[in-house]
Amino acid sequence: xxxxxxxxxxxxxxxxxxxxxxxxxxxxxxxxxxxxxxxxxxxxxxxxxxxxxxxxxxxxxxxxxxxxxxxxxxxxxxxxxxxxxxxxxxxxxxxxxxxxxxxxxxxxxxxxxxxxxxxxxxxxxxxxxxxxxxxxxxxxxxxxxxxxxxxxxxxxxxxxxxxxxxxxxxxxxxxxxxxxxxxxxxxxxxxxxxxxxxxxxxxxxxxxxxxxxxxxxxxxxxxxxxxxxxxxxxxxxxxxxxxxxxxxxxxxxxxxxxxxxxxxxxxxxxxxxxxxxxxxxxxxxxxxxxxxxxxxxxxxxxxxxxxxxxxxxxxxxxxxxxxxxxxxxxxxxxxxxxxxxxxxxxxxxxxxxxxxxxxxxxxxxxxxxxxxxxxxxxxxxxxxxxxxxxxxxxxxxxxxxxxxxxxxxxxxxxxxxxxxxxxxxxxxxxxxxxxxxxxxxxxxxxxxxxxxxxxxxxxxxxxxxxxxxxxxxxxxxxxxxxxxxxxxxxxxxxxxxx
Amino acid sequence: xxxxxxxxxxxxxxxxxxxxxxxxxxxxxxxxxxxxxxxxxxxxxxxxxxxxxxxxxxxxxxxxxxxxxxxxxxxxxxxxxxxxxxxxxxxxxxxxxxxxxxxxxxxxxxxxxxxxxxxxxxxxxxxxxxxxxxxxxxxxxxxxxxxxxxxxxxxxxxxxxxxxxxxxxxxxxxxxxxxxxxxxxxxxxxxxxxxxxxxxxxxxxxxxxxxxxxxxxxxxxxxxxxxxxxxxxxxxxxxxxxxxxxxxxxxxxxxxxxxxxxxxxxxxxxxxxxxxxxxxxxxxxxxxxxxxxxxxxxxxxxxxxxxxxxxxxxxxxxxxxxxxxxxxxxxxxxxxxxxxxxxxxxxxxxxxxxxxxxxxxxxxxxxxxxxxxxxxxxxxxxxxxxxxxxxxxxxxxxxxxxxxxxxxxxxxxxxxxxxxxxxxxxxxxxxxxxxxxxxxxxxxxxxxxxxxxxxxxxxxxxxxxxxxxxxxxxxxxxxxxxxxxxxxxxxxxxxxxx
Numbered sequence: 001x002x003x004x005x006x007x008x009x010x011x012x013x014x015x016x017x018x019x020x021x022x023x024x025x026x027x028x029x030x031x032x033x034x035x036x037x038x039x040x041x042x043x044x045x046x047x048x049x050x051x052x053x054x055x056x057x058x059x060x061x062x063x064x065x066x067x068x069x070x071x072x073x074x075x076x077x078x079x080x081x082x083x084x085x086x087x088x089x090x091x092x093x094x095x096x097x098x099x100x101x102x103x104x105x106x107x108x109x110x111x112x113x114x115x116x117x118x119x120x121x122x123x124x125x126x127x128x129x130x131x132x133x134x135x136x137x138x139x140x141x142x143x144x145x146x147x148x149x150x151x152x153x154x155x156x157x158x159x160x161x162x163x164x165x166x167x168x169x170x171x172x173x174x175x176x177x178x179x180x181x182x183x184x185x186x187x188x189x190x191x192x193x194x195x196x197x198x199x200x201x202x203x204x205x206x207x208x209x210x211x212x213x214x215x216x217x218x219x220x221x222x223x224x225x226x227x228x229x230x231x232x233x234x235x236x237x238x239x240x241x242x243x244x245x246x247x248x249x250x251x252x253x254x255x256x257x258x259x260x261x262x263x264x265x266x267x268x269x270x271x272x273x274x275x276x277x278x279x280x281x282x283x284x285x286x287x288x289x290x291x292x293x294x295x296x297x298x299x300x301x302x303x304x305x306x307x308x309x310x311x312x313x314x315x316x317x318x319x320x321x322x323x324x325x326x327x328x329x330x331x332x333x334x335x336x337x338x339x340x341x342x343x344x345x346x347x348x349x350x351x352x353x354x355x356x357x358x359x360x361x362x363x364x365x366x367x368x369x370x371x372x373x374x375x376x377x378x379x380x381x382x383x384x385x386x387x388x389x390x391x392x393x394x395x396x397x398x399x400x401x402x403x404x405x406x407x408x409x410x411x412x413x414x415x416x417x418x419x420x421x422x423x424x425x426x427x428x429x430x431x432x433x434x435x436x437x438x439x440x441x442x443x444x445x446x447x448x449x450x451x452x453x454x455x456x457x458x459x460x461x462x463x464x465x466x467x468x469x470x471x472x473x474x475x476x477x478x479x480x481x482x483x484x485x486x487x488x489x490x491x492x493x494x495x496x497x498x
Numbered sequence: 499x500x501x502x503x504x505x506x507x508x509x510x511x512x513x514x515x516x517x518x519x520x521x522x523x524x525x526x527x528x529x530x531x532x533x534x535x536x537x538x539x540x541x542x543x544x545x546x547x548x549x550x551x552x553x554x555x556x557x558x559x560x561x562x563x564x565x566x567x568x569x570x571x572x573x574x575x576x577x578x579x580x581x582x583x584x585x586x587x588x589x590x591x592x593x594x595x596x597x598x599x600x601x602x603x604x605x606x607x608x609x610x611x612x613x614x615x616x617x618x619x620x621x622x623x624x625x626x627x628x629x630x631x632x633x634x635x636x637x638x639x640x641x642x643x644x645x646x647x648x649x650x651x652x653x654x655x656x657x658x659x660x661x662x663x664x665x666x667x668x669x670x671x672x673x674x675x676x677x678x679x680x681x682x683x684x685x686x687x688x689x690x691x692x693x694x695x696x697x698x699x700x701x702x703x704x705x706x707x708x709x710x711x712x713x714x715x716x717x718x719x720x721x722x723x724x725x726x727x728x729x730x731x732x733x734x735x736x737x738x739x740x741x742x743x744x745x746x747x748x749x750x751x752x753x754x755x756x757x758x759x760x761x762x763x764x765x766x767x768x769x770x771x772x773x774x775x776x777x778x779x780x781x782x783x784x785x786x787x788x789x790x791x792x793x794x795x796x797x798x799x800x801x802x803x804x805x806x807x808x809x810x811x812x813x814x815x816x817x818x819x820x821x822x823x824x825x826x827x828x829x830x831x832x833x834x835x836x837x838x839x840x841x842x843x844x845x846x847x848x849x850x851x852x853x854x855x856x857x858x859x860x861x862x863x864x865x866x867x868x869x870x871x872x873x874x875x876x877x878x879x880x881x882x883x884x885x886x887x888x889x890x891x892x893x894x895x896x897x898x899x900x901x902x903x904x905x906x907x908x909x910x911x912x913x914x915x916x917x918x919x920x921x922x923x924x925x926x927x928x929x930x931x932x933x934x935x936x937x938x939x940x941x942x943x944x945x946x947x948x949x950x951x952x953x954x955x956x957x958x959x960x961x962x963x964x965x966x967x968x969x970x971x972x973x974x975x976x977x978x979x980x981x982x983x984x985x986x987x988x989x990x991x992x993x994x995x996x
């Protein structure tokens with residue numbers, strides 16, 4: 001019990017704390033209260049006697065009595081004559097939630113503006129911390145969560161969690177569980193024509209982490225990186241967070257304009273691209289451009305970061321080759337993620353890196369966060385190896401395809417306003433404003449739509465300075481919802497443009 | 499089935515791929531083989547007819563037949579007369595594991611030395627990717643894994659995983675689940691006298707991630723940071739990975755020597771310290787030094803990163819106050835981790851940050867990896883709130899204390915060689931070489947010990963240039979093992995010093 005008292009009630013009554021001017025008995029009462037609220041002391045538990053507490057905490061008996069008196073008065077502790085003191089059987093109502101210091105106490109502020117690094121200040125421009133789930137049309141890129149076979153997943157979870165041995169409990173390798181790396185190498189070879197050994201797979205938590213690792217491994221602060229304009233802004237922030245200067249390279253119907261990149265930033269250390277399905281315009285990078293990109297990388301000894309964010313969803317035409325599979329020179333870092341195709345809370349993605357870079361990526365991942373959580377890796381490996389991933393992809397592909405076709409049919413009613421880009425893959429389609437409304441403010445259109453609970457992303461949000469338009473996610477909307485949603489969009493465009 | 503063929507067999511037979519000079523039939527055979535090995539095509543599954551495959555893949559019937567012929571010859575596919583082609587019922591022996599390209603094919607190397615960033619090259623100095631689990635004496639800081647109540651954890655895991663609703667499946671907030679942040683705020687207040695609201699808690703994956711986020715938020719590349727010498731090297735690598743210059747500030751029996759820090763790097767943006775139990779020397783930072791550190795931070799508008807890596811394990815004397823709880827000016831970032839006290843594969847740690855920095859930390863965490871996996875956060879919150887964490891800490895504390903006492907008794911046999919530092923907390927103790935052997939090479943001693951399966955860390959590994967000695971983890975060794983292990987150490991010291 002003495003040890004318990006010292007630990008659970010660990011109250012600093014030395015000079016360190018009295019220096020702060022709070023009386024010892026208040027401090028002791030606060031700590032015991034916190035232990036009760038946190039569950040460290042269970043309800044109805046018997047407390048050590050005042051004498052023992054005083055001895056263990058090396059304070060006067062009076063001090064302990066004052067602390068206990070305060071707790072009794074507040075309803076946390078009950079005294080039973082002859083039996084001692086006990087934690088109350090139920091907590092005072094106001095403290096069912098942990099106690100939060102009042103704003104005034106809590107805001108220990110040195111000055112109103114904290115001293116932030118420049119890069120932290122730059123991150124304030126980040127478009128949003130996270131996208132709260134929305135079933136509204138046309139919130140981009142959110143898979144309907146009820147398509148995921150939770151029961152299957154949970155069965156594998158239980159099975160793996162109860163395995164004997166310590167593989168899921170001890171430190172793991174920074175590049176990920178071998179069984180998962182093998183499954184990923186086979187899966188991405190089968191689905192995306194990548195060409196790699198399991199050793200080249202680095203398991204990470206997210207596309208963002210993969211891109212940030214690539215930024216760190218391949219470039220130093222002050223170096224520059226190509227990114228697509230318009231393009232996926234969060235990834236550009238990752239590159240900036242790694243200290244890189246991001247050069248916006250325009251995208252046209254053939255994908256990233258390599259010639260423009262050579263003019264804007266010939267000595268960039270890496271190029272971030274979405275060749276299979278440009279985000280957000282939807283174009284596939286042409287063979288000519290792929291060759292030009294490889295040539296530039298070869299010349300500059302630069303690297304290509306290929307984000308294959310929705311390569312598993314292709315509905316029409318021939319499959320699109322991955323750059324990784326075409327790469328002859330070991331200059332492509334391929335990035336894939338399971339967070340979108342399975343469920344966002346999963347937090348498992350991967351990079352496939354050229355052999356000579358394996359060590360550097362493992363080092364960087366190790367320093368970043370040690371390794372990715374292991375049990376989940378084991379469950380995902382089983383999910384892939386036992387065929388559930390392939391089945392889930394088949395099911396969701398069919399489902400999205402149906403919604404895609406419905407959306408495209410309904411979207412013909414907007415053909416006088418928007419030029420829709422390719423929609424043969426993925427879960428979104430972009431409509432560019434036609435010439436006669438090309439100056440309309442797409443952000444205002446989006447705001448106007450939001451008033452009627454229709455979510456469209458303005459193309460401006462993706463950093464485009466040449467075009468304006470709207471990005472529609474079609475995976476979340478039934479035909480009827482698509483129809484009414486598109487009517488809202490039409491009214492919004494007309495209202496903003498008039 | 500057509501869709502299946504396009505997707506599962508997705509074979510690029512366009513110019514993109516034939517440009518690489520591999521015949522289409524080989525490519526098709528490779529992809530089908532990969533689909534079989536990966537489980538995307540299940541054993542005994544019926545394949546589409548050659549005619550349908552040819553149509554879907556837009557290749558000649560001959561090409562498909564050649565591919566299937568190859569697969570039949572290799573044993574992956576079986577032809578049943580009149581019934582069609584089927585995946586074999588069992589895979590050829592050599593391919594029970596995914597196919598790995600041969601080294602020569604796999605090493606697409608542009609040049610023998612890849613172009614790495616300077617910071618990636620610096621990481622090559624990293625002392626090791628991960629510490630494979632070892633039950634050998636005296637591997638530092640590894641809790642005996644069998645003390646962890648796996649059954650309790652797994653029960654909570656099952657319960658939380660099968661909860662209805664989507665909280666554990668959708669995107670989550672970047673700062674972590676509210677219920678976990680509340681539990682952490684209460685726990686750290688109760689155990690470590692921190693003083694914060696749940697809003698100030700940022701859930702991360704590891705101490706490393708917390709320190710790297712702090713480095714990014716508080717400093718720009720080229721800025722400098724204080725770290726302890728000797729000190730925990732992996733964290734110093736985190737700071738370097740964030741672009742910071744690390745200034746080694748000497749540690750003495752009062753902790754970090756603030757005056758030396760002011761001379762070596764007066765304008766550092768942050769100071770990384772382990773005030774409760776200096777790693778690895780074991781000293782507690784004195785009140786005088788704490789005040790000096792606060793004064794410096796106040797003057798420079800710098801921040802203090804407090805790594806409280808084993809604050810939950812204190813065996814003797816009064817509890818040590820956290821700097822966070824003493825902080826009057828909002829200049830402390832407190833870092834705690836559950837990976838060591840529960841199990842290393844968990845990957846949940848946290849930072850408690852001053853109110854004005856909350857937004858910047860959330861931004862940085864969002865960009866780094868979105869958010870930490872959610873289900874595990876929910877399980878941990880339940881584990882804390884239902885009293886299991888407090889119980890586990892009590893159990894392990896008693897266990898470690900027993901081992902600590904046994905180790906210290908046995909270690910008296912080395913009192914002529916080593917000056918042991920404080921051992922009133924944590925899971926390790928450091929022995930400094932006594933004067934007469936102070937020049938002995940501690941790395942050689944460690945190597946010599948390793949030959950007899952005794953693991954000690956040389957103090958040199960922690961970057962000390964003034965002292966030599968050995969770091970012992972005592973949590974993994976019984977009394978008998980401690981005794982024989984210490985005999986090995988004695989012999990090694992004598993051998994190296996003679």
